[in-house]
Amino acid sequence: MDIVSCKPTITRQDLEGVLDCLIHDELVKGNSVKVFENALCELSGYRMCAAVSSHTAAYHCAFKALEITAEHEVIIPSFFPMAPLNALAITGGKAVLVDNADGSLVPDIAAIKAKITDKTKAIVFGHITGITNSADELKELGIPLIEDISHYIGLEGVEKGVTNATISIASFTPFDLITTGNGAAVFTNSTRYISTFKEMRMSGEKLHCDYSITDFQAAMGIAQISRLQDFIRRRRELAKIYYDALRQTPHRAIYAFNDAFTYQSFPLIFDAPKDKVERYWKKSGIEIYHPVEPPLHVITGENGPDFPNSDRFSKKVYSLPIYPTLSRKEIEKVARHLAKFI
Secondary structure (H helix, E strand, O other): OOEOOOOOOOOHHHHHHHHHHHHOOOOOOOHHHHHHHHHHHHHHOOOEEEEEOOHHHHHHHHHHHOOOOOOOEEEEEOOOOOHHHHHHHHHOOEEEEEOOOOOOOOOOHHHHHHOOOOOEEEEEEEOHHHOOOOOHHHHOOOOOEEEEOOOOOOOOOOOOOOOOOOEEEEEOOOOOOOOOOOOEEEEEOOHHHHHHHHHHHOOOOOOOOOOOOOHHHHHHHHHHHHOHHHHHHHHHHHHHHHHHHHOOOOOEEOOOOOOOOOOOOOEEEOOOOHHHHHHHHHHHOEOOEOOOOOOHHHHHOOOHHHOHHHHHHHHHEEEOOOOOOOOHHHHHHHHHHHHHOO
16 A cells, blocks of 8 residues: 555654663663653543553453452443453453444443443443543443543643543554554552552562563653644644545545544545445555454454444444654545545
8 A cells, every 4th residue: 555544653752762772771661661651640640550561451450450350240332442352351251332322433321321230340431533522421420430541642621630530541552642562551540559550560579460561662652742742733634634625525524523632543434335435445545444343242242233333333434544644745645535535
């Protein structure tokens, strides 16, 4: 493909930080990890966090801290990344999946409440593709809330530290707003929970999961955080260009443009059969992708008709390339082909 669907925004500053760690033989968890965690706390409003090796590792830490076992249930959106499902396979516990609301990328609160039983130990909620959604009502239910802020972290205008979830999680893959190559962080204001996170990451005295990240990953993350607001502004600029092009077509975005969105992806539905869509964009040399594929109910073997909205969106919703390092020529090409696809 001439234009790939995703490319991490890695700058010279990122590489210099990594090189500095290598020069000073700082390869394992050390000072850069501590600086990275402090920067993440400042960014999120949480008092404490632990940087770990993967998205799944972060959920495993969260579930372990909440003492989730085989007898418990965790409510998770079906239109969601696989990480919490992976972690439940380790800890035990049943994933109780909930469908999207009609025309939305997330479930509505009433649908989540309807799934609550006396076995419910936690609720997982997120902001898929950077489309922000309020979780305030969920935070008032008295059930631990795990909020996935991977596509939301660093959003301006969010009042930090006021309405934090029980635990939050952010992933740092090449598809996310900031990247350390791989890795994640798990956030909390609880000293008990942070102790569990750190014991699982590395402990000299107890069995642990070896979920540490390296200092040079952390050095890259520190540099990424310093430019995060620039990344988000750039994504919004690209989204505006795509919205303008979209007006000339029968296709539609899931949501109208909003300055409160981070646009980790640009979700839209094409008014055309799947084979025509994929043939057109392949011929154009532009890679598009499904933000969530497959939905979790497919992985758990549940019936698609019980999850009609997430089932449909997993097949119909695509994203255009929207990463900050797209050149002007590449952006014009994407917008031009979008406007011509009618």
